[in-house]
Amino acid sequence: MNRRKFLGYSAATFGLAALGASAFLHEDSDSFIPRLLHELIGDFAMTPQQEEQFVKSFAESFGTKKLAAMIALYRVDESTGLGTEFTRGRIDRFERALVTEFLTSTDYLRKQQEKNPDVLYVGHKLCSNPFAQFSGLPA
Numbered sequence: 001m002n003r004r005k006f007l008g009y010s011a012a013t014f015g016l017a018a019l020g021a022s023a024f025l026h027e028d029s030d031s032f033i034p035r036l037l038h039e040l041i042g043d044f045a046m047t048p049q050q051e052e053q054f055v056k057s058f059a060e061s062f063g064t065k066k067l068a069a070m071i072a073l074y075r076v077d078e079s080t081g082l083g084t085e086f087t088r089g090r091i092d093r094f095e096r097a098l099v100t101e102f103l104t105s106t107d108y109l110r111k112q113q114e115k116n117p118d119v120l121y122v123g124h125k126l127c128s129n130p131f132a133q134f135s136g137l138p139a
Helices: 003-025 029-041 050-063 064-080 085-105
Strands: none
Touching: 029 050, 029 064, 029 085, 050 064, 050 085, 064 085
């Protein structure tokens, strides 16, 4: 095998590996966010329409490109364990933002004592907590 064939085969192999990795890392936010919320919060039930509204609202407020990057980062850290202190800090802030958004835009806090409560999406930052302050938060 000459050098050109070797380089060609190597490039093709790396290209296929990159395509496989990107297919592995790509996960739709419509499935990722509800799965992550169930891991972080526990059992609750939402209708598919309510879930879709919440995910759409969160993606718009967080940023769709930024969300896609966070999902990929989360998947790499989750599947390989190769995260660093920097990436784990980003993941932690993302999880906190997701849980905060969920708690302030649903009626989960009113129903948290129930077993597997039916949660309703109230709206983006429409919290019934009289002590909630949203000034200074990114829109």
